[in-house]
C-alpha cells in the first residue's frame with residue numbers, strides 16, 4: 056500500500072515489544088508507511104537485541120527510520136528514559152503502540168503469587184506507565200494516538216488464563232479511561248483484541264489443540280501478525296481521527 060494512504064509519513068511512533076511477533080510486523084508496516092519507528096526489545100535473551108536490529112534494518116529498507124531501545128516493562132525508571140529517548144531522537148512523538156506483553160498460563164489452583172505479580176507488573180503496570188510517560192509528548196502532536204494490545208480472552212475468558220485474561224481486561228478499562236481523560240488534547244486511545252495469532256506466544260499449542268481451535272474460528276485460519284498490524288495502522292492514522300475509546304476485535308470471527 057502506498058505510504059501516502061495512512062498519513063503516517065514522517066510521523067514518529069513508539070512500539071513496545073517489537074523484536075518479535077506482532078510488534079515486529081507493526082514496526083515493519085509503519086516503516087512501509089514512511090514513519091519514524093522507535094522499537095523496543097528486552098535484551099533478556101541471546102537473540103533479543105539481534106532480532107531488534109534486524110527489525111530496524113527491515114523498517115529502513117521499507118522506507119522508514121528506526122531506533123532500537125532496550126526496555127523491560129517491569130522497570131518503571133527505564134520506561135521513562137525509553138520514552139524520553141524516543142521523543143528526543145525523532146524530535147516528537149505522534150503515536151504509541153503498547154504491544155509488549157507476557158503470558159503465564161496455569162490453572163487457578165496452581166497459580167503462584169510471584170507469577171501473578173510478574174504478569175500484572177508487565178501487562179498492566181508497564182502499559183500504564185508507558186502511557187503516562189508518553190502522554191505529555193503525544194498531547195503536543197495534535198494527532199496523538201495510542202493503541203493498546205488486549206486479547207480476545209479478555210472478553211471470552213479462557214481456562215488456565217485467569218490472571219492473563221484479567222490483565223488484558225484491565226487494559227480495556229484503562230484505555231477507555233485515558234481516552235476520556237485525553238480527548239480535550241485531541242489524543243485518541245483505542246484497543247485491539249487479537250484472536251489467536253501465529254507467534255512465539257502461541258507456538259506451544261499442540262496439533263490437536265490447533266485443530267480444535269480452527270473448528271471455532273469462522274474464517275478457518277489462525278491470524279497472521281500482519282492482520283493485527285493493519286488494524287494498528289488504521290488506529291494510528293488520521294483515517295480514524297473520529298475513533299476513540301474503542302475496541303477493535305481482530306480474531307477471524309472467533310468472538311463476536
Ligand SMILES: NC(=O)c1ccc[n+]([C@@H]2O[C@H](COP(=O)([O-])OP(=O)(O)OC[C@H]3O[C@@H](n4cnc5c(N)ncnc54)[C@H](OP(=O)(O)O)[C@@H]3O)[C@@H](O)[C@H]2O)c1
Pocket residue numbers: 071072073074075076077078095096097098099100103104106126127128129154155156157158177204205206207248249250251252253254255256257
Ligand atoms: N499471539 C497471540 O495470539 C496474541 C493474542 C492476543 C493478544 N496478544 C498480545 O499481543 C502482544 C504481542 O504478542 P506476541 O504474540 O507478538 O508476543 P511474543 O511473540 O511473545 O513477543 C513479545 C514481545 O514483547 C517483548 N517483551 C517480553 N517481555 C517483555 C517485558 N517484560 N518488557 C518489555 N517487552 C517485553 C519481547 O521482547 P524480547 O524479544 O526481547 O523477549 C517481544 O518483542 C502481547 O501483548 C500479547 O499479550 C497476542
